[in-house]
Amino acid sequence: MSSAFAPHHMPCAECGASLAMDERADHVCDPERRLEYRLLQLRDEVDGFEDGLCGYLDSPQGRFAQWLAERDRHRPKG
Amino acid sequence: MADAKLIVKRLIEEPWKGNFDVIDEYVASSFVGRDAAEPEPIRGPAGVRANVEKYTAGFPDGAITVDDQIAEGDKVATRWTGRGTQTGEVAGIAPTGKEVTVTGLTISRLEDGKVVEEWTTWDTLGMLIQLGAIPEPARA
Numbered sequence: 001m002s003s004a005f006a007p008h009h010m011p012c013a014e015c016g017a018s019l020a021m022d023e024r025a026d027h028v029c030d031p032e033r034r035l036e037y038r039l040l041q042l043r044d045e046v047d048g049f050e051d052g053l054c055g056y057l058d059s060p061q062g063r064f065a066q067w068l069a070e071r072d073r074h075r076p077k078g
Numbered sequence: 079m080a081d082a083k084l085i086v087k088r089l090i091e092e093p094w095k096g097n098f099d100v101i102d103e104y105v106a107s108s109f110v111g112r113d114a115a116e117p118e119p120i121r122g123p124a125g126v127r128a129n130v131e132k133y134t135a136g137f138p139d140g141a142i143t144v145d146d147q148i149a150e151g152d153k154v155a156t157r158w159t160g161r162g163t164q165t166g167e168v169a170g171i172a173p174t175g176k177e178v179t180v181t182g183l184t185i186s187r188l189e190d191g192k193v194v195e196e197w198t199t200w201d202t203l204g205m206l207i208q209l210g211a212i213p214e215p216a217r218a
Contacts, residue, residue, distance in 0.1 A: 006215045007204035009179035018161060018177035018208070040165070040175035 016040075083147045086154045086186045089193060093130040094142050094160075101126050106192040114199040136171075137162030137178075145181075156184045160200070164209055171211050178208040 009018045015029035016037040039046065056062040085104050092100040101123045111120035113129070120129050134140055140162025148155045163177045182200025186193045206212045 004215060005203055005207070007201065007207050008181075009204070009208060010214065011174075011176035011178065011208055016163065016174070016176040018179040020179070037175045040173060043173075 082152075082154050082188050083149050083156075085188065085191065086156055086184070086193065087144045087147065089186075090144055090156060090158055090184065091142050093127070094134060094140055098127055098130075101130075104192055106189065106194045109192075109194055109196070111196040111198065113196075115202045120196075133162075133168065136164055136166040136168030136173075138165060139163050152187055152189065154186045154188065156186065158182050158184065168209070169206075169211070171206075171209050174209050176209055178205050180205050180208075 009020050010024075011017065012019055012024075012027055012029060014037070015034040017027070017029070017033060019027050057066060088100050089104045105123040105126050107122055109120075109122050109126065111126065111129075113120060116129070120126055140160060142158050142160045144156055144158050146157040159179065159181050161177065161179045163175065164171070165173050165175060167173065180201040181204075182198060184196060184198040187195040203212065207214050
């Protein structure tokens with residue numbers, strides 16, 4: 001196997017942090033960085049979810065669900 | 079007049095911190111830069127700024143650090159390392175969130191305290207592999 005053209009640094013697959021070859025074994029992901037990295041990877045899904053949610057809320061079923069939730073919210077407890 | 083090595087160091091590092099004034103201060107209007115990653119020469123202060131902005135748009139947290147410099151005659155050789163997280167588009171590559179580290183060499187020629195000519199080579203292939211645009215070669 002050849003290692004020609006292999007870069008000295010590669011991003012961590014979990015958090016995207018740039019790691020030198022000799023840092024890989026000891027690397028521990030920063031939780032905040034990992035979350036940001038994962039959210040960026042999922043941005044299309046997140047955007048799609050928000051578009052889908054807005055579409056649903058604008059549909060007859062969604063409008064009724066909102067009306068029902070609002071009514072329940074104001075209903076006296078107990 | 080500032081030391082030639084310091085001029086080049088500031089010119090390489092400062093624009094990445096948003097300080098574009100150093101470009102007008104230290105780049106001659108007749109400047110021609112030859113970057114192995116660019117199909118055409120970079121010309122004048124406006125060309126230098128546009129080239130930096132192209133990368134800072136892709137790597138807003140990017141920074142370049144000068145690692146070593148050697149000066150001889152009217153030239154300064156600089157070894158540098160660039161590091162940044164790709165949250166914007168670069169070379170047609172959509173944001174990946176990946177942090178990359180690349181190294182490069184720049185030779186600058188100065189006249190009257192300004193850089194008039196530059197030759198740069200840097201690890202473009204390494205950046206593309208780190209961003210996943212090119213498969214990582216198998217390691218021995």
